[in-house]
Amino acid sequence: MDALVAAGASKVYAGARTPSSVKNSHAVPIELDITNIAQVEAAASTCRDVTLLINNAGILMNSPMLVENSPSAMRKEFDVNVFGTLNMISAFTNPCRQWRPGDREHVIDHELDHLAVYRHV
Template sequence: MQINGSIALVTGANGGIGTLFVEQLLQFDVAKIYACGRNNSKLAHLVALDSNRIAPVEVDIEKPMSVSAAVNQCSDITLLINNAGTSLNEGLISSKNLDAARKEMEINYFGTLSMCRAFAPILKQSGGGAIVNMLSLIGKVNLPFSGSYSASKAAAISMTQGIRAELTGQGTLVVAVMPGTVNTELAKDWPNPKVEPAEVVRATLKSVIDGEEDVYPGEQATQISSQLLTDPKGVEKYLARFLPGMELAGTDA
């Protein structure tokens, strides 16, 4: 897919990775970017980058009515980047209740699915376009420190594969982005090493251009994804050491 001249929508645009997506898309000379977040006041710094090409859009992907409103406002997109997500760093058994698990599933799985379902017809009208789902390597193997987040991303990986199959006929590229630990505020307490957000964004946009369906940005993701093919149980047992409540900052993983 050619990114130059495309019309992109980025959810979670006010976050670290989302902001970088907007900045790098501008460098590709896109025609328009819909920068989406739950509050327009937090998107002003993005609009200031190029008010002619960046339009702020309030979207809460947990709410179907909000997603429907976004479809009406952004009915000309050719590139959908589902970047919005959350991690509450809870275990599966140790957590006091299911609140974190439900919240992560609502946003990371159901919210992303809602966006894909809502915008698939628009992408079809535009000739196919592309969907990018920002996922995680720990959707492939659970990190118990953030066990329910891992589970939500596992569901999202499976969902992405299903959507890819269903949209093949309309020519929509569906990209699954599965980095390891990204150096953002969200993962400040997660194990090292961490990949820089800019590297994740560069690898993601390159995968869109190259038509690559699965991308593992960063050395950590590349190594572990390879190890999962040869020794999946060994990887599982290694990550099983990182339990809920551990002090992980500065720990090499």
């Protein structure tokens, strides 16, 4: 997030399932679980000034395909990595929002559980 501010971001939102886990002083914490559509829509509504979306939410269950809990593990991975990501893209690229070409960016990093979005002015 410091790099975003250094690059000229006037505001950085950091979404996390537990907003108090966001420790960066440059960030505006928001509650966000990308598999919870109500939270995704609330984040998009709250963060209406976003012009760049960086999605770091991801999960890797590292479960073998043919074991007892594999369907559950795969479902959880798809809920976060595919459908959650689709929720974010859909909410933040709503046709009613004012975007300029090239404003959207989507990055997945399975090491982090935060979403950072910013507006460069």
